[in-house]
Amino acid sequence: MTGAVSIIGCGFVADLYVRSLQAMDGITVVGVYDRNSERLKQFCAHWGMPAVSSLDELLERHPRDGVVLNLTNPAAHFEINSACLSAGCHTYSEKPLAMNVEEAKTLHAQANAAGLMLASAPCSVLGEAAQTLGHALRSGIAGTPRAIYAELDDGFVPQAAYKKWISESGAPWPFEDEFRVGCTLEHAGYYLGWLISWFGSVRTVVAASAETIPDKEGNGPFAPDLSVATLFFDNGPMTRLTCSIVAPHDHQIRIIGDGGVLSCKAAWDNSAKVTFAKRMTIRRRLMESPFPKRLKLSQPTHPKVKRWGAAAMNFMLGPAEMLDALRESRPSRLSNDFALHMTEVTLAIQNAGETSGAQAMTTRCEPMEPMPWAM
Ligand SMILES: NC(=O)c1ccc[n+]([C@@H]2O[C@H](COP(=O)([O-])OP(=O)(O)OC[C@H]3O[C@@H](n4cnc5c(N)ncnc54)[C@H](O)[C@@H]3O)[C@@H](O)[C@H]2O)c1
Structure with missing residues (x-):
């Protein structure tokens, strides 16, 4: 590259x-x-x-x-x-x-x-964990996916020591701006990107959002700090997506299929473990295997970056994909339609409030071509 x-x-x-x-x-x-x-x-x-x-x-x-x-x-x-x-x-x-x-x-x-x-951004959709899950979905190991639960809860951030969060070259974490923009606009894309890359367009969003901690530090108005969305895809399972800076830290995604459950516990770690727990009946009890199998791709994937703060992600995978696409005269996986659709869905969730009801999406996006090492 x-x-x-x-x-x-x-x-x-x-x-x-x-x-x-x-x-x-x-x-x-x-x-x-x-x-x-x-x-x-x-x-x-x-x-x-x-x-x-x-x-x-x-x-x-x-x-x-x-x-x-x-x-x-x-x-x-x-x-x-x-x-x-x-x-x-x-x-x-x-x-x-x-x-x-x-x-x-x-x-x-x-x-x-x-x-x-x-x-x-985000471009973690091009990372190893997302691509490994995509490969598992295409291979059908968990059978037809019927439902997905995805959480992007960050803990009770207004009580965190965020004034001590300083970047390597000395920039403070911009807490006021983060509170004004809101965790949904900031974070929903981390799983929406994965979901839209696998299933294509979201047809309808049914969501609610609210500011549950009104007395945050700094000058408001502040955005919702908790949102819960139900997503209906043109070609994918019903999905629940939660974003908050309120509930205890949980970045898990679980894909529930006819044959068992695919999961990954860390949205912000390219190398996060992806597992499959087969569903089984032991005597009279239905359960998912307590010994999930780790899924791995057979080829080397992409350069990894060591954890810094909350993330172990390669933030340059997106720009590198665009540069590769330019050099190879091919469309970028991170297409213009993908960016627009992810933004529309994110804004629909952020702006849902208490009574918005179902919101039909007006933009469309094809599923994404997997990375060559995840074929
Ligand atoms: N903070 C994080 O952990 C994090 C993680 C991933 C992504 N992001 C995203 O990165 C973006 C930046 O966030 P940040 O945390 O680095 O914010 P920041 O406030 O630390 O930095 C933003 C920088 O942009 C500059 N800037 C603003 N408007 C400008 C303009 N019109 N022209 C030139 N410079 C301008 C500011 O002076 C500032 O130095 C946001 O979109 C955020 O969602 C942040």
């Missing part, structure tokens, strides 16, 4: 991208920009990266066969993504693509009209 990337926004998450970059071969950072000049200086000095002094300069310098990484705060995503696309740059945006569906659709139309790639 080879190619060039430029980075806009060098806050907390940017350090995780650099650690991931260091695990990949042949990807060069050609320019870094942040509107906070102090932060830009600190980041570039720490990592030895080339700072540029304006967005225009960054976009001007950026090679058109490279990818711009938009790692700014969500409120800036629409404007920055749009500026990158207007300048003719393939764009990888941190989540969410935009803060509302209209803006996400505008970006999608802009990218398509210009023949550009527009992808949205």
